[in-house]
Amino acid sequence: MSFASKSDKVDNTAARQExxxxxxxxxxxxxxxxxxxxxxxxxxxxxxTEITKTQEExxxxxxxxxxxxxxxxxxxxxxxxxxQDRALASLTPTELSxxxxxxxxxxxxxxxxxxxxxxxxxxxxxxxxxxYEEGYLERTTGKIPFAYSIKEEMRxxxxxxxAKA
Numbered sequence: 001m002s003f004a005s006k007s008d009k010v011d012n013t014a015a016r017q018e019x020x021x022x023x024x025x026x027x028x029x030x031x032x033x034x035x036x037x038x039x040x041x042x043x044x045x046x047x048x049t050e051i052t053k054t055q056e057e058x059x060x061x062x063x064x065x066x067x068x069x070x071x072x073x074x075x076x077x078x079x080x081x082x083x084q085d086r087a088l089a090s091l092t093p094t095e096l097s098x099x100x101x102x103x104x105x106x107x108x109x110x111x112x113x114x115x116x117x118x119x120x121x122x123x124x125x126x127x128x129x130x131x132y133e134e135g136y137l138e139r140t141t142g143k144i145p146f147a148y149s150i151k152e153e154m155r156x157x158x159x160x161x162x163a164k165a
Contacts, residue, residue, distance in 0.1 A: 094119070098127065099136060099150055103158050107140070107149040 091099070094117055101116055102108060114124040128148050131137045136154050140147040150158075 095127065095131060095136075098131065099154065099158060102137065102148060102150040103155050107147045109145040109147050111145055113148070 097117060098113055101113065110124050110128045111121070113128065114121055117124065119127065128137070128146075132139050132148065136151060137148045138151055140149070
């Protein structure tokens, strides 16, 4: 073997050993970081305790403010009043069945009513709009399709004939 090839072999061995030393140094650095971890966790725990205390104080302040500035409940009369003596007289059998479904089962959308009364989508939508505009129903417009429910005064009118029977 020539002197040059021996020199190359020694250089390669030195390079490998140098790389191994760097890897060991990196691992030592990582391990020394782990030694500091309990101290860091203690700090985190203290901060969590502070945050929890602050949240409880804020919750208490909110409760106090809600109590202090609570608005009294206000009874609002129906925007479209129903004349009780003629409330049911002008309704078709289909309209009456829709009112009964809503009175018995609660809030429903027009598609849900459509399947119950076997009408077209358009007919059901017009029917629900008409009942709403005439003051028989309330409408929740937060999402589409709108949800309809029977007005409380209409519920009372529908229950009166049942009580007499």
